[in-house]
Amino acid sequence: MRLTAVVLTGLVLAACAVPPPPPTVAEAPSLEPPTAEPTAQPAAVDPTTPPLLPTPTPFAPVLSQLTESGCCTEPIWSPDGQQVRFIDQPADEPVGIYGIDIDTRNLELVSQQVGVLSPDGRILAYLNEDDETTLRDLETDEEWLVPSDGRGVLFSPDMQRIAWSISTISGGFDERQTIVLASDLRGEAAQEIIRVTGGGLLGWLDGSRMLIYGQEPGEAERSLFVYHIEGDERTNLVTGQRIRAVSIAPGGEWVFYAIALNPDGDTSQEGFWVSSTTGGPQYRLDIVGSAQWRDEHRLLVIPLELDAPSHRLWQFNAATGQSSILTDGIDTPFRVMANNWRVAPTGDRIVFLNAADEALWLLELGPIGLEEDAQ
Amino acid sequence: MIKRAAAILVSTLAILAVTPTVLAQTPPGDPPFRLPFAENPGPSTWYIVQHYGSTRTAYVRRTVWYGSGQGLHFGVDFSARCGTEVVAIGDGSILKVDAPEHGAGPHNLLILHDNGFVSLYGHLRDRPRFAPFTRVEQGQVIGVTGDPDLTCSSRPHLHLEIRDRSLFYAYNPVDFIDADWDSLALFGPSSGFQRDLSDPGRWQTLHDQPAVQFGAPLLNDFRTPWPPDRSGW
Numbered sequence A: 001m002r003l004t005a006v007v008l009t010g011l012v013l014a015a016c017a018v019p020p021p022p023p024t025v026a027e028a029p030s031l032e033p034p035t036a037e038p039t040a041q042p043a044a045v046d047p048t049t050p051p052l053l054p055t056p057t058p059f060a061p062v063l064s065q066l067t068e069s070g071c072c073t074e075p076i077w078s079p080d081g082q083q084v085r086f087i088d089q090p091a092d093e094p095v096g097i098y099g100i101d102i103d104t105r106n107l108e109l110v111s112q113q114v115g116v117l118s119p120d121g122r123i124l125a126y127l128n129e130d131d132e133t134t135l136r137d138l139e140t141d142e143e144w145l146v147p148s149d150g151r152g153v154l155f156s157p158d159m160q161r162i163a164w165s166i167s168t169i170s171g172g173f174d175e176r177q178t179i180v181l182a183s184d185l186r187g188e189a190a191q192e193i194i195r196v197t198g199g200g201l202l203g204w205l206d207g208s209r210m211l212i213y214g215q216e217p218g219e220a221e222r223s224l225f226v227y228h229i230e231g232d233e234r235t236n237l238v239t240g241q242r243i244r245a246v247s248i249a250p251g252g253e254w255v256f257y258a259i260a261l262n263p264d265g266d267t268s269q270e271g272f273w274v275s276s277t278t279g280g281p282q283y284r285l286d287i288v289g290s291a292q293w294r295d296e297h298r299l300l301v302i303p304l305e306l307d308a309p310s311h312r313l314w315q316f317n318a319a320t321g322q323s324s325i326l327t328d329g330i331d332t333p334f335r336v337m338a339n340n341w342r343v344a345p346t347g348d349r350i351v352f353l354n355a356a357d358e359a360l361w362l363l364e365l366g367p368i369g370l371e372e373d374a375q
Numbered sequence B: 001m002i003k004r005a006a007a008i009l010v011s012t013l014a015i016l017a018v019t020p021t022v023l024a025q026t027p028p029g030d031p032p033f034r035l036p037f038a039e040n041p042g043p044s045t046w047y048i049v050q051h052y053g054s055t056r057t058a059y060v061r062r063t064v065w066y067g068s069g070q071g072l073h074f075g076v077d078f079s080a081r082c083g084t085e086v087v088a089i090g091d092g093s094i095l096k097v098d099a100p101e102h103g104a105g106p107h108n109l110l111i112l113h114d115n116g117f118v119s120l121y122g123h124l125r126d127r128p129r130f131a132p133f134t135r136v137e138q139g140q141v142i143g144v145t146g147d148p149d150l151t152c153s154s155r156p157h158l159h160l161e162i163r164d165r166s167l168f169y170a171y172n173p174v175d176f177i178d179a180d181w182d183s184l185a186l187f188g189p190s191s192g193f194q195r196d197l198s199d200p201g202r203w204q205t206l207h208d209q210p211a212v213q214f215g216a217p218l219l220n221d222f223r224t225p226w227p228p229d230r231s232g233w
Helices: A010-017 B002-017 B056-060 B181-187
Strands: A036-039 A062-065 A083-088 A096-101 A107-111 A123-127 A133-137 A143-145 A161-167 A177-184 A191-204 A209-215 A223-228 A233-239 A243-248 A254-259 A271-276 A282-285 A289-293 A298-303 A314-317 A322-325 A336-343 A349-354 A360-364 B046-050 B076-080 B085-087 B092-097 B107-113 B118-124 B141-144 B157-163 B169-171
Touching: A083 A107, A083 A360, A161 A191, A177 A209, A191 A223, A191 A243, A209 A243, A233 A254, A233 A271, A243 A289, A254 A289, A289 A336, A289 B181, A298 A336, A336 B181, B046 B181, B107 B141, B118 B141
Parallel strands: none
Antiparallel strands: A036 A282, A062 A360, A083 A096, A096 A107, A123 A133, A133 A143, A161 A177, A177 A191, A191 A209, A209 A223, A223 A233, A243 A254, A254 A271, A271 A282, A289 A298, A298 A314, A314 A322, A336 A349, A349 A360, B046 B076, B076 B157, B085 B141, B092 B107, B107 B118, B118 B157, B157 B169
């Protein structure tokens, strides 16, 4: 594969990033900002929340093309944020997970075995030819089997444990039962953690806390809750609502989730929420779109604004309740194809599949916090 | 009973009367149809829960739910509360009401559009009150959403297909419906498209998806799939 190493600037770059015609002020999406109102419990947003205007920042976001068109989809980042990785088969090369350096644009084969990489990038989980879940240490090439019976595993952030789920596959989705199990990284000391109906394990918050959705035996409603596996305790975040699009912040102190389409027709709680996992505040966000965490408490959202000429990025800081518009759709026009975007672990840029040319592009956001300092 | 049999006969004759030639996969010019809901998407209205094509969900259920459609998801699924009004995506005439041979129960409806394509609305909660050949206009309410599991709490959604007049082929609605699909995907499915590692770039975007020929062999029975055909990957 011939990779394009092009860094464009200004309007030339902008014109490459979005389909013609170029955006004009008249076509621009509304600059009325989304707002966030802290609440002690999930509750309606205060409609009197003062509007937030876009704030000029000392750093102008920069777009740059990373790969050629049609190269690849579903990018992920290396743990140090230096490489963008994807499944690919460059010309005359084997299929595998490849990584492209964001500075040099050099492409390297990370692993010919396709699988799921651990948070630190060192362990690869894959299904071997005998349908057994296998972990491989990419530094030593040591391999070992884990007892998940061919199911995928989730690594704890501290790399001490793995977890997997066994679910029934018949009946309504809200009635299916799931058993969550965990073991150490070697697959030893495996034990059942919890059983829930209508949900399952959403992820690890840290080395000893899981985020789970569902209802335990004897419960009447499903909940989103934190489960402390060492103390067999749980902390409810929200009960009786239909949850989707859950995302855990690095460090596990905050979670994002959407409440959508409650079967009973109660719309009062539906929308986007950010909740502390440690008893802190819950925020309702007056916005809908695609959300990912930038760091331990800053959430990035691409708002769903139908037919706007450009997508844009909005940020919410759960630690302060402060929100910011990072790109306004005019000076930094871009359009993400089919929700293909990922925030770098360093938080200073995103990679996205550009809808205009089906190439991967970078959007540099600058140092974290700069936009908040400018407000 | 006689009226129903007559309606089925007339409907069948109408289908047989068309030229057997398969229509082009995409219509000429701009997409002719609109989205099947009057309201904008959102957490209290509707959102896309499965795209058309070689989706991961379809791969997992390629021999069960989607076996008749070459293993692919041969429509778009819009999650919506039971009872949400569904509108016609274009002008046309009612072709069939409650046609179990096309699946997507408990109730479905087919509209033959003036451009020769057919739209199918599946998993409707109630039997639509239309007779075959009734004219409908784009934006007209033609039914309400239901749940294939008949509970309204499991997975209520609308399954929308675009077919040719023979009903043997289904096409990617992205090419036929005038909508901001990339923005709709922002609050859309949580999983993407299934990969065949022998050709890892094939069928990986909203637009790059094959047409489906009903009754033909599976297109996605991959020997080297990613993710694997096991849960949790």
